[in-house]
Amino acid sequence: xxxxxxxxxxxxxxxxxxxxxxxxxxxxxxxxxxxxxxxxxxxxxxxxxxxxxxxxxxxxxxxxxxxxxxxxxxxxxxxxxxxxxxxxxxxxxxxxxxxxxxxxxxxxxxxxxxxxxxxxxxxxxxxxxxxxxxxxxxxxxxxxxxxxxxxxxxxxxxxxxxxxxxxxxxxxxxxxxxxxxxxxxxxxxxxxxxxxxxxxxxxxxxxxxxxxxxxxxxxxxxxxxxxxxxxxxxxxxxxxxxxxxxxxxxxxxxxxxxxxxxxxxxxxxxxxxxxxxxxxxxxxxxxxxxxxxxxxxxxxxxxxxxxxxxxxxxxxx
Amino acid sequence: xxxxxxxxxxxxxxxxxxxxxxxxxxxxxxxxxxxxxxxxxxxxxxxxxxxxxxxxxxxxxxxxxxxxxxxxxxxxxxxxxxxxxxxxxxxxxxxxxxxxxxxxxxxxxxxxxxxxxxxxxxxxxxxxxxxxxxxxxxxxxxxxxxxxxxxxxxxxxxxxxxxxxxxxxxxxxxxxxxxxxxxxxxxxxxxxxxxxxxxxxxxxxxxxxxxxxxxxxxxxxxxxxxxxxxxxxxxxxxxxxxxxxxxxxxxxxxxxxxxxxxxxxxxxxxxxxxxxxxxxxxxxxxxxxxxxxxxxxxxxxxxxxxxxxxxxxxxxx
Numbered sequence: 101x102x103x104x105x106x107x108x109x110x111x112x113x114x115x116x117x118x119x120x121x122x123x124x125x126x127x128x129x130x131x132x133x134x135x136x137x138x139x140x141x142x143x144x145x146x147x148x149x150x151x152x153x154x155x156x157x158x159x160x161x162x163x164x165x166x167x168x169x170x171x172x173x174x175x176x177x178x179x180x181x182x183x184x185x186x187x188x189x190x191x192x193x194x195x196x197x198x199x200x201x202x203x204x205x206x207x208x209x210x211x212x213x214x215x216x217x218x219x220x221x222x223x224x225x226x227x228x229x230x231x232x233x234x235x236x237x238x239x240x241x242x243x244x245x246x247x248x249x250x251x252x253x254x255x256x257x258x259x260x261x262x263x264x265x266x267x268x269x270x271x272x273x274x275x276x277x278x279x280x281x282x283x284x285x286x287x288x289x290x291x292x293x294x295x296x297x298x299x300x301x302x303x304x305x306x307x308x309x310x311x312x313x314x315x316x317x318x319x320x321x322x323x324x325x326x327x328x329x330x331x332x333x334x335x336x337x338x339x340x341x342x343x344x345x346x347x348x349x350x351x352x353x354x355x356x357x358x359x360x361x362x363x364x365x366x367x368x369x370x371x372x373x374x375x376x377x378x379x380x381x382x383x384x385x386x387x388x389x390x391x392x393x394x395x396x397x398x399x400x401x402x403x404x405x406x407x408x409x410x411x412x413x414x415x416x417x
Numbered sequence: 418x419x420x421x422x423x424x425x426x427x428x429x430x431x432x433x434x435x436x437x438x439x440x441x442x443x444x445x446x447x448x449x450x451x452x453x454x455x456x457x458x459x460x461x462x463x464x465x466x467x468x469x470x471x472x473x474x475x476x477x478x479x480x481x482x483x484x485x486x487x488x489x490x491x492x493x494x495x496x497x498x499x500x501x502x503x504x505x506x507x508x509x510x511x512x513x514x515x516x517x518x519x520x521x522x523x524x525x526x527x528x529x530x531x532x533x534x535x536x537x538x539x540x541x542x543x544x545x546x547x548x549x550x551x552x553x554x555x556x557x558x559x560x561x562x563x564x565x566x567x568x569x570x571x572x573x574x575x576x577x578x579x580x581x582x583x584x585x586x587x588x589x590x591x592x593x594x595x596x597x598x599x600x601x602x603x604x605x606x607x608x609x610x611x612x613x614x615x616x617x618x619x620x621x622x623x624x625x626x627x628x629x630x631x632x633x634x635x636x637x638x639x640x641x642x643x644x645x646x647x648x649x650x651x652x653x654x655x656x657x658x659x660x661x662x663x664x665x666x667x668x669x670x671x672x673x674x675x676x677x678x679x680x681x682x683x684x685x686x687x688x689x690x691x692x693x694x695x696x697x698x699x700x701x702x703x704x705x706x707x708x709x710x711x712x713x714x715x716x717x718x719x720x721x722x723x724x725x726x727x728x729x730x731x732x733x734x
Binding site: 128261297300304306307313316336355 | 444445446447448449577579580585588589614615616617618619620621623624625626627628629630631632633634635638639644647650653679
């Protein structure tokens with residue numbers, strides 16, 4: 101093991117928090133995402149001298165422990181192979197981000213594993229390489245090697261995936277924003293959510309959408325909250341996908357009345373998120389979300405949080 | 418006339434420069450545009466006590482002098498009406514931006530007239546109102562009340578038209594950029610250029626486009642020249658419209674080889690523009706453009722300039 105440690109790297113055990121993420125940021129379908137302060141998965145990792153990957157769960161979800169069938173496992177196996185089998189990893193996962201929530205649960209595991217392993221390896225890989233490793237986890241989870249949630253989980257803040265081939269990720273520093281999230285306990289399969297989208301769209305709708313995407317990026321970078329609010333409009337995906345989420349139109353209307361800048365479906369749902377300028381507004385928005393699902397008698401989880409601008413957070417054990 | 422002048426407004430005659438503009442900034446079709454330092458129209462305006470609009474041309478284009486059939490004239494008539502016929506304007510135009518160049522020639526006249534009148538009126542109207550007045554000129558010229566060239570001509574720099582109803586214009590401060598422009602002497606009618614566009618596009622192409630739009634806005638605001646370059650890609654409009662411009666593919670390839678960050682069709686053509694980080698590169702790019710049209714034996718004009726960040730420029734006579 102000595103060959104992969106140097107004098108500055110004294111710890112071979114770490115603990116980390118891997119954040120939940122919101123992909124498909126309203127108008128930014130498939131390109132914009134953000135990382136949340138809460139919820140997050142807690143992971144503990146240890147560097148091993150043997151080329152093995154050991155996985156243990158400390159939660160109630162019964163996810164696979166065979167690394168070949170675990171989203172974090174396939175990431176670590178690929179990293180071990182890239183290191184010519186000179187080391188291995190032991191990983192303990194305490195998952196707090198509910199699988200199937202639309203909050204990047206699998207991406208948190210994959211990104212957390214990649215970033216944790218890299219920290220144990222004294223940052224041998226670049227951030228870009230970590231994205232590539234972590235995408236293997238998404239491939240296992242969803243069948244598609246996408247970076248929509250991986251990018252914000254690793255980079256923090258708001259991320260733009262400008263292009264996929266070759267992968268071009270741009271980090272955007274957002275102004276302080278408060279985020280309300282509600283996760284109604286219904287199932288929306290990512291594959292179903294993608295299947296109902298039309299393959300062709302009207303050019304005039306696409307122009308509206310890229311006007312809003314440009315406005316959202318400008319609003320974030322120029323810290324113009326009103327522009328952010330005006331740009332949080334999706335004329336293409338939301339009208340189709342929102343039918344999968346009970347009460348969506350009323351939910352959104354009520355959140356805007358409560359003062360939210362705007363928001364929409366998180367990932368492919370069923371979670372819905374809203375952005376607010378002030379903490380108090382975000383609390384009121386979360387209350388409005390909760391009241392709706394109480395009335396609809398649909399069990400739900402809710403969160404009132406902010407944007408995580410760091411990505412994966414480390415703590416030495 | 419006294420009622421519309423105050424103590425700070427001592428001049429009732431002004432001279433102004435109204436800039437050429439590039440609309441449809443590559444991926445930013447219908448939403449992004451920029452103002453050029455050169456060429457520009459030279460206009461002289463005088464405030465009159467009578468509610469009349471007098472137009473005189475000092476150029477070779479033979480444009481209408483009847484204000485009802487002149488793009489600057491209809492703007493001024495609308496302003497006179499908004500002022501309840503309490504004043505009028507005399508306008509002398511020396512047009513330097515060639516009509517039909519795709520460089521916003523009509524917008525320069527309309528925007529220059531609106532801004533000039535407003536200066537004579539001691540800034541009685543807001544910038545937003547000036548856009549509305551100037552759009553009447555575009556309506557006369559093209560049949561459509563669009564702000565694609567009006568917005569950059571009035572605001573300077575790079576402008577985003579986030580939405581049309583209601584009109585939402587956002588000014589983006591660009592980093593220093595050098596612009597090469599070639600205007601081959603062929604005719605491309607705006608109406609033809611619009612007609613050949615498909616009404617429906619693939620969702621996957623639209624996603625590529627709004628990834629690039631987001632990248633371009635982020636590149637401009639973060640002053641990241643490489644990101645600007647990578648984002649100057651249009652997968653939807655350019656492949657269709659470029660067939661109207663002789664030698665376009667070779668032109669673009671040669672410009673990129675000469676070091677341009679990227680570029681494309683200006684407005685609906687036939688002018689083509691390229692952005693460069695350095696002045697020397699822009700000169701080399703203009704040379705490459707000129708060489709191609711010399712070889713193709715198509716007469717052309719060319720410009721090597723920068724971005725005009727002020728919009729309409731005033732000089733007291």
